[in-house]
Amino acid sequence: MQKRRTFSFPIGKVIDLSLPLVAVIGALLIGALILFLLHKNPIEAYTAMFAGAFTTKNGLADTLVKATPLLFVGLGIAIAFRGGVINIGAEGQLIAGALFTTWVGLTIGDSMPGWLGITLCIAGGTLMGGIWGAIPGYLKAKLNVNEILSTVMMNQIAIQIGFYLLRGPMIDPAEVAAGTNIPHSARLAKSLDLPRFTDIAKALGFTQSAKKLGMEGFGAQLYGLFVEPTRLHIGLLIAIVMAILVYIFLWRTTIGYRIRAVGLNPAASRYAGINVSRYVMLSMGLSGAFAGMAGSIEILGLHHRMFEPLSVSAGYGFSGIVAALFGKLHPLGAIPSSILFGGLLVGGDKMQRAVQIPQVMVTAVLGLVVLFVVGTDIWSRRRANQRIADSTETEAEAVA
Amino acid sequence: MNENLTVVAILVGILHSGIRLATPYLYAAIGETFAQRSGVLNLGVEGIMLMGAYAGFYVVFQTGNLVLGVLAAAAVGGVLGLAMAFISITLQAEQGISGIGLFMFGLGASSLLFKTTLGTVEGVSGFPELNGCLPGGNFCMSDIPVVGPIFFGHSVMVYGAFLLVPVAWWVINKTTWGLSIRSVGQNPQAADTLGINVARVRYMTVTLGGVLAGIAGASLSISLLNIFQENMTNGMGFIAVALVYFGSWTPFGVLAGALLFSLINALQLWVQVLGLNIPSDVAVMLPYLLTIIVLAVPFKRSLQPAALTKPFERGEN
Numbered sequence: 001m002q003k004r005r006t007f008s009f010p011i012g013k014v015i016d017l018s019l020p021l022v023a024v025i026g027a028l029l030i031g032a033l034i035l036f037l038l039h040k041n042p043i044e045a046y047t048a049m050f051a052g053a054f055t056t057k058n059g060l061a062d063t064l065v066k067a068t069p070l071l072f073v074g075l076g077i078a079i080a081f082r083g084g085v086i087n088i089g090a091e092g093q094l095i096a097g098a099l100f101t102t103w104v105g106l107t108i109g110d111s112m113p114g115w116l117g118i119t120l121c122i123a124g125g126t127l128m129g130g131i132w133g134a135i136p137g138y139l140k141a142k143l144n145v146n147e148i149l150s151t152v153m154m155n156q157i158a159i160q161i162g163f164y165l166l167r168g169p170m171i172d173p174a175e176v177a178a179g180t181n182i183p184h185s186a187r188l189a190k191s192l193d194l195p196r197f198t199d200i201a202k203a204l205g206f207t208q209s210a211k212k213l214g215m216e217g218f219g220a221q222l223y224g225l226f227v228e229p230t231r232l233h234i235g236l237l238i239a240i241v242m243a244i245l246v247y248i249f250l251w252r253t254t255i256g257y258r259i260r261a262v263g264l265n266p267a268a269s270r271y272a273g274i275n276v277s278r279y280v281m282l283s284m285g286l287s288g289a290f291a292g293m294a295g296s297i298e299i300l301g302l303h304h305r306m307f308e309p310l311s312v313s314a315g316y317g318f319s320g321i322v323a324a325l326f327g328k329l330h331p332l333g334a335i336p337s338s339i340l341f342g343g344l345l346v347g348g349d350k351m352q353r354a355v356q357i358p359q360v361m362v363t364a365v366l367g368l369v370v371l372f373v374v375g376t377d378i379w380s381r382r383r384a385n386q387r388i389a390d391s392t393e394t395e396a397e398a399v400a
Numbered sequence: 401m402n403e404n405l406t407v408v409a410i411l412v413g414i415l416h417s418g419i420r421l422a423t424p425y426l427y428a429a430i431g432e433t434f435a436q437r438s439g440v441l442n443l444g445v446e447g448i449m450l451m452g453a454y455a456g457f458y459v460v461f462q463t464g465n466l467v468l469g470v471l472a473a474a475a476v477g478g479v480l481g482l483a484m485a486f487i488s489i490t491l492q493a494e495q496g497i498s499g500i501g502l503f504m505f506g507l508g509a510s511s512l513l514f515k516t517t518l519g520t521v522e523g524v525s526g527f528p529e530l531n532g533c534l535p536g537g538n539f540c541m542s543d544i545p546v547v548g549p550i551f552f553g554h555s556v557m558v559y560g561a562f563l564l565v566p567v568a569w570w571v572i573n574k575t576t577w578g579l580s581i582r583s584v585g586q587n588p589q590a591a592d593t594l595g596i597n598v599a600r601v602r603y604m605t606v607t608l609g610g611v612l613a614g615i616a617g618a619s620l621s622i623s624l625l626n627i628f629q630e631n632m633t634n635g636m637g638f639i640a641v642a643l644v645y646f647g648s649w650t651p652f653g654v655l656a657g658a659l660l661f662s663l664i665n666a667l668q669l670w671v672q673v674l675g676l677n678i679p680s681d682v683a684v685m686l687p688y689l690l691t692i693i694v695l696a697v698p699f700k701r702s703l704q705p706a707a708l709t710k711p712f713e714r715g716e717n
Contacts, residue, residue, distance in 0.1 A: 034509065038516050086496045143696045146645060148443060148496050150695060152638040156688040164681035318504055325497065358515040360630070364508025367447070370501030371483075374493035381492075 012383045019380065020326050023372035024340075031365045035357065045357050052350020053343035057221045059350065061230035065302065067342030069094070069294040071239040073320025074327060074334040075246050076133070076290030081329050082250060083283025084263035089136060089151025090291040091317025092158035095309045096132040097292025099162055101125035101299045102306035103170065105188040114191040121192060122296045129292010130285045132158060137284025141277030147284065155317070162309035170306065184307035194233045194301035201227040233301035239338075242290070246331040259283050291317065315363065319345065322366045325373045341366070408546065410674070414666045415550045419558065420624060421662035422655075424449070424616040424633070426561035428640035429647070429654045430568045431612025436644050437572060438605040439585040439707035442484050443499020445613045446637025447506020452477045452614030454510040457621035457628035458517060460524045466622060470557075473618030474611045480506065481610015485603045492711035503637070511630045518628065526626040527555035557623035564612075568651040581605055585705035588712040598712050613637065642691050648703040657694075661687055 032042035053063050073090045080087035087093075104124040108117050136154055139145035166183035175182050201207075206227045210220035225232065250256035261269045262279040270276050298312060299305070306312065323341045327333030348362030428445050435442045456473035460466055484502055487493045532541030532552045542552035572578040583591040584601045592598050616636075621628045639661065647653025668683040 034512070038512075040516075088496075088500060139692070139696055145692070145695045149638070149642045149645065150692050152635070153642070153688040153692045156635055157685050157692075160681045160685035160688075164679050164685075167681065168679065318500065321497070321500060322504075358512050360508050360511035360515065362508065364505050364512055367501045367504030367506070367508055370504060371487055371493075371498055374498045374501065375487045375491045377493060378491050 016380050016383065019376045020328070020337075020373060023326070023369050023376060026372045027365050027368035030368050031361065034364070035361070040355070040357050044355050045351050045361075048351045048354035049344070049347030052354065053347035055218070055221070057224035057228065058230060059346060060221065060225050061232040062346040062349075063339060063343040064225075064236050065231050065233070065342070066345050067338040068233075068235045068239050068301070069298055069314075069316045070320050070323045070342055071236075071243060071334055071338035072290050072294035072297065073316050074323035074338055075239075075243055075331055076287035076294075077321050077324035078327070078329045078331055078334060079246065079250070079259065079290070080133075080283050080287035081324065082263045083259040083279060083287075084266060085137065085140060085280055085284055085287075086148050087133065087136075087151055087284060087287045087291075088148050088321075089133065089154045089288070089317070090294075090320050091313045091315070092151070092155035093129040093132040093288040093291035094295040094298075094313045094317055095155075095158040095162050096288075097125035097129035097295030098299050098306055098312050099158075099165060099170075099295075099309075100128035100292075101296040102185050102188065105192050105299070106170070106186060108189075108192075110189040110191055114193075117189070117192045118194065118300060121300055122293060125296030125299070126289045126293045129295060130289035132292065133288015134281055134285035137281040137288075140284070141280040159309045162306075166306060166308075172305070182307075185305045187305045188299070192300055193304060194235055194297070196230070197226050197232045197234070198229045200234070231302065235297035235301040238297065240335060242293070243331045243335050246290075250331065255282070291320070294320075319366055322370055322373075325370060410670060412546060412549050414663065414670050416553070417666035417669060418659065418663035419550065419562075420554060421665050422658040423558045423561040423619045423624060424636055425640050425643060425658040425662060426564060426655065427616035427619055428613045428637055429643040429658060430564050430651055431609035431616070432641055432644045433568065433647070433649060433651060433654055434572070434581065434605040434612075435602075435609035436708055437585045437649055437705055438581045438602045439588065439705055439710060439712070440485070440488055440602050440606050441495040441499065441641075441709045442481070442488070442502075442606055442609055442613075443496055443638075443641060444480070444484050444502025444506065445499075445609070445616075445640050446633055446635065447503040447510075448477050448480045448484075448610050448613035449617035449620075449633045449637045449640075450506045450510040450631070451480060452617030453621035453632060454513055454617070454628055455614065456618030457524065458513070460526070460622045461518070461522060464524075466527055469622050470615060470618050473614040475614070477610040477612070477614015477617070478607055479610070481607040481613070482603070484610065485606035488606070489599050489602050489711070492713070495709045507631060514628060514630055521627055521629055523627050524622060526622040526624075527557050529553045529555055530559075555623045557619045561619065562655075565651045565655045572651065577601075582705075584712075585707050588707050588710075592712075592714060602712075613640075616640070639687075639691065642695060645704075646691070646694050649705060650703070661691070664690060 028046065035042040035045055052059050054060060073094065076090060077087055101121045101124055104121045105117070108120060132154060136147045136150040139150050140147040163183060166185060170185045171181070172184055172186040174186065175184070209228050210223045215223055250260060258269070258274050259279055259282065262274060262276050266276050294316060295312065303312065319341055323338045324334055326341070327337035344362055344365065348359040351357050352359045428449060432442060432445055452473035455476040456469040459472040460469035480502065484498065487498045488495045530552065533539070542548045572581060580591065580596050580601050584596060584598050588598045617633065620632060643654050643657040643661065646657035647655070664687050668686060671678055671683050672680045
């Protein structure tokens with residue numbers, strides 16, 4: 001009998017962890033090839049992208065502002081995928097959440113203290129997103145309707161309901177009065193605006209700008225990010241707290257454990273006495289709730305009113321999937337991954353302005369990232385299977 | 401009397417548009433039927449359609465040659481189908497998610513190409529409408545009252561889509577290749593034992609599905625609408641995938657679904673044209689709502705290919 005090696009360099013693990021990076025690099029390389037074929041300079045484009053997203057105060061602020069909805073959506077996607085359901089409907093759930101938040105906000109107006117109003121708005125949006133996710137969950141659990149297809153349909157329904165409400169019951173009275181009839185709602189009360197980082201800094205006594213303090217370089221930009229007026233709002237902090245809570249929920253509670261068990265092996269879970277259809281509905285509902293929360297935070301922190309549904313959701317429902325996959329479907333992994341893809345979205349915008357390469361390029365790159373991530377997953381799986389095979393072999397040896 | 405004539409005219413209009421609008425769904429959904437019957441869910445149809453729509457349009461815009469346009473769309477669709485096949489068959493990726501990746505790539509890449517090569521929405525003269533006129537004569541089939549205007553006056557792309565249905569049925573049910581497709585989708589282990597190359601069959605069906613999805617896109621951009629716009633398919637590819645479920649994986653079922661769906665769409669357009677008192681946004685929503693409801697009806701669910709979305713690896717079990 002052979003003695004097993006006690007230590008070996010964890011090459012497999014290193015490969016596992018570096019696969020997402022390989023995915024991004026591969027996607028960017030194919031993107032570069034496309035740019036090259038279109039007679040554009042890829043190096044110039046990517047430099048503009050990176051510089052735009054990560055080197056200046058405003059670029060960083062925008063990156064984090066976009067990372068916020070990505071993180072919320074990504075958390076929801078991670079829960080659904082861990083629970084064994086595929087949620088393609090975050091776009092619609094986000095819209096449902098944003099619409100309901102706006103409705104709650106318009107209804108309560110200035111009638112209560114800001115913190116209470118904000119809490120109610122977020123609770124409303126989260127609930128509505130949750131309902132929008134739970135419907136496909138219910139259809140999947142009870143009627144065996146493919147959740148991929150039903151969530152796609154639910155997206156379209158949310159968009160149309162949004163248009164209907166914004167052209168009718170929810171339209172800004174000022175638009176009707178002016179006769180322009182642009183489909184958007186009135187601005188929510190100022191008391192419902194989420195505090196921005198600069199407001200907090202002011203409250204803490206940081207009032208001087210970086211320039212006044214004589215700061216220079218990247219440090220000055222970082223200082224400016226947190227102190228000077230930017231669009232960055234506390235939604236980011238809420239999202240990070242949520243990521244930690246989701247981690248605790250999935251790995252430290254019974255319900256979370258059962259969600260993962262159902263996702264890993266529904267048949268075994270059923271034998272173990274877990275009510276599988278209830279957990280399918282729960283994971284879809286929670287997944288939708290986080291997308292709805294993303295919609296809430298976008299309205300309260302950034303737009304302060306509801307307008308064209310697809311401009312509010314801005315593709316986060318799909319890019320959030322990329323963020324979640326890239327973070328290995330781990331709530332904490334979703335944090336850096338959201339920031340990376342937030343940066344990619346912002347960088348795409350800057351690239352368009354600097355070197356006239358359309359921002360839609362980023363959508364194509366995101367798609368390629370998904371293809372690379374799921375395409376390279378086979379190596380992680382093979383390794384996992386090998387490990388299981390090895391351990392059963394060891395047991396067999398032990399018995400022998 | 402006059403009112404009756406208007407009602408007939410409207411009904412004829414609805415049926416005519418219904419047949420027309422079914423075209424892209426038919427190409428895409430029949431292609432997807434082949435892929436799914438062999439056990440592969442290609443959710444990237446939407447992205448392939450967009451790329452096909454762009455390729456077809458661009459070639460026609462540059463050369464004016466419609467046949468070349470369709471071929472270009474088919475080729476682009478085939479390449480993307482092949483890519484999807486590689487990812488889902490060789491790399492055994494989760495098919496739902498890789499489809500979303502392909503969709504995002506197609507959406508982004510077609511928009512990027514549109515913006516860099518065309519810039520603005522242009523028009524082309526697409527496939528002409530065939531009125532079935534007798535040579536030299538003054539009589540056209542489309543002049544036949546009621547039936548004429550419904551079934552004639554469509555382009556060759558429309559007739560091609562409807563012709564595809566019996567052809568697909570024949571291929572799937574009556575040919576050896578069709579038997580391989582069905583067995584690979586139902587029980588790949590058994591098919592493998594019988595000497596069928598599971599991967600090869602699946603590669604072929606998914607690539608064929610890509611070709612047809614590309615043509616579906618071209619049917620929009622150089623036959624039905626004769627323009628290219630960003631995201632012009634607007635969810636049609638996803639609906640096409642749903643239609644395959646709806647049609648319980650048979651070409652004629654898909655045909656019924658596509659017709660029902662496009663008729664409701666046509667009805668919805670006419671409701672808007674006639675200015676009936678239904679908010680247009682609600683009307684646009686109806687087909688999607690209907691799709692969910694139909695998916696929830698539990699008839700013929702058992703016909704789903706047993707190995708759908710399940711990768712096959714030799715030596716398992």
